[in-house]
Amino acid sequence: MKLLRRLYVLSLVFVFVLNAVVFATCLPDIRSVAKKALPAVVNISTTQIVEAPSNPFGFGFDSNDPFNEFFKQFFNNIPVKRKIHALGSGFIISKNGYILTNYHVVRRASTIRVTLLKDKAVYKAKVVGEDPKADIALIKIKPREDLPVLKLGDSSKLEIGDWVVAVGNPFGLNGTVTAGIISAKGRVIGEGPYDHFLQTDAAINPGNSGGPLLNLNGEVVGINTAIVAGGQGIGFAIPINMVKSELPYLMKGEKVKRGYLGVTVQDLTSDAAKALQLKNIEGGAIISQVFKNSPAAKAGLKPGDIIVTINGQPVLSAGDLSYKVFTMKPGVVVDFGIIRNGNNMDIKVKLGRRPTSEEMAENITSIYKTPYGFSVSNITPQLKNKYDIKVEKGVVVVKVEPGSFAYSVGIQPGDVIVKMNYKRVKNIHDLKKIISKSKDKNVVFFNIIRGTTQIFVTIQR
Known part of the structure; x- marks a missing residue:
């Protein structure tokens, strides 16, 4: 009887150990993927200079106070240059320093600094090519030695349920690795005209943008891009095949042809x-x-x-x-x-x-080219939908000339001008009239709606 009990206990132990071994062999090898990927992932920090209204006195009036409008007009609207700092991620795709990231990570940055994870070396970077529509940017550093690189995989081979690994710098925490599965493919989330995201439950947080999403072979299958506010365990990545189709243009600094x-x-x-x-x-x-x-x-x-x-x-x-x-x-x-x-x-x-945004806009409505290097259109249903415009009156910026006065102060397509020199602008006719009657056309002041935010821009010719 004792012998039977011992044999029974030994059989249970054997089954338990066997199950543990089988379970362990079924788990994905995240460690080797992380070890391979981390040296080629970088931290990207940017500085952007913007103009914002300033209150030189540090106080204001109640909204019902008759002096409130006077105070806002003559003091609150004085534009002051401010520096905005932001963090993101990227990954190296060539030994000589080409790095892929998101366009929104480096958009309108006055300075870009890249920190390598392997030795904490810091380099200045410049934008080589960009595609705002697809939220993709290629930047370049000049390294002192050959850099480790990540291989670009094939996102078309991904299946729902496949294991993936996300690497990046969420909240500035360098070299963070998370794992999950592909939850869905071809997701449309309203981020742009060509949404076709990979959805994953691998943790993606602010600062992860631009970092790689990898398969278990350590190949990049996506660029981590977006999170859903309040959506725990839901992140999105741009399929790497879209990026690969753009690289020949981005490497040459050319506009991507679609x-x-x-x-x-x-x-x-x-x-x-x-x-x-x-x-x-x-x-x-x-x-x-x-x-x-x-x-x-x-x-x-x-x-x-x-x-x-x-x-x-x-x-x-x-x-x-x-x-x-x-x-x-x-x-x-x-x-x-x-x-x-x-x-x-x-x-x-x-x-x-594919026609450019400006060519499409010209087919939609009449365009007025201002003397300040940007063109505007009246608000139309098409433009409201294109730029997600919430206001009903004003003029929409549809084109900004590179190197112009407007370009230098950050005016961009989709901005809605609602006032010029404190005078209301309802349409192109109003804007033309205000410009023609301005005593000093060399210094002008615009109230602009960008998304849900009002900003103030001064142009000095």
Whole structure:
């Protein structure tokens, strides 16, 4: 009996140890990924100089006080230059110092400093190339020796449930490593016109922006970009394949050229598929509009056509189609699989060059070019949607000339001018009238709405 008990206990111990070994072998090897990645991850600190209204006396009046408006007009609105400091992350992609990060990390920075994690060496950096629409920037340092680099992987091979590792500097805490899984792909979160994010539950916090998201081979599959306010365990990353399609342009400092189809599309819903008696269709994009003289129009695509494949790859949604075209070069011939009147067809389209924001704006409404190096438009539904404008009256900045007076003080597309020299601006006509009647056209003062914030800008020619 004692022998049987001993054998029973030994069998339990053996099973427990065996399960522990099996469980351990199933866990991802985060340690080796972190060891490989950390030397190639950097801390990015930036300084931006902005103008803000100043109160020289440190006090004000009650909002109902008759002196309040006088006080604000003559004292609170005096612009003063201030320095704003920010932190972010990046990762090295070449031995000679090219570093990828987010555009919003280095946007309008007057100085950029990069700190290497391996030896704490600090370098000045400059922006080589940028793509604001995709929130991608390439910066460069001049290292004293060859640097460790991270290899760019293939984000198209990711599957939901795959383990990933995020590395960065959240809240300035250098070299922080977190792990999680891919929770979803192709997420649209309203961050820009080409949302197609990877969603992960690996912890991503302020300061992680620009850092790498890695697979278990230590390859970069995404750039950590966004978090959801109040959303615990939800972070987003730009798929690295989008970044790879841009690198040839960014390396040369050129404007990124995007493919252009010339259609507006909407999702093919399950209800629409049933109504059209379409079977075995898991996704697709219905063409609702074809622009005149566009590549789509020239190739014969029509409203009502349902795009189900692109170069043989399934189109899951309208956003998926936009993303796929977005990552292609102008001039490429693309094979679209479509359904028209219940029949399957293949149509080849030679993609064009995507028009710039300024070219699109010029097609929407009349443009007024000011003498200060920026152009404006009246507020239209299209511009309200494009720039998420909350006000109803004013003029929208649609173009800023590089090197102009406006550029030097930080005016940017999407800014809404509501006052000039304390006089209300409701439209282009008002702005022209104020400029023409200004006694001193060399020094002007603008009240601008940027997002939900009011700022004050002085231009001196």
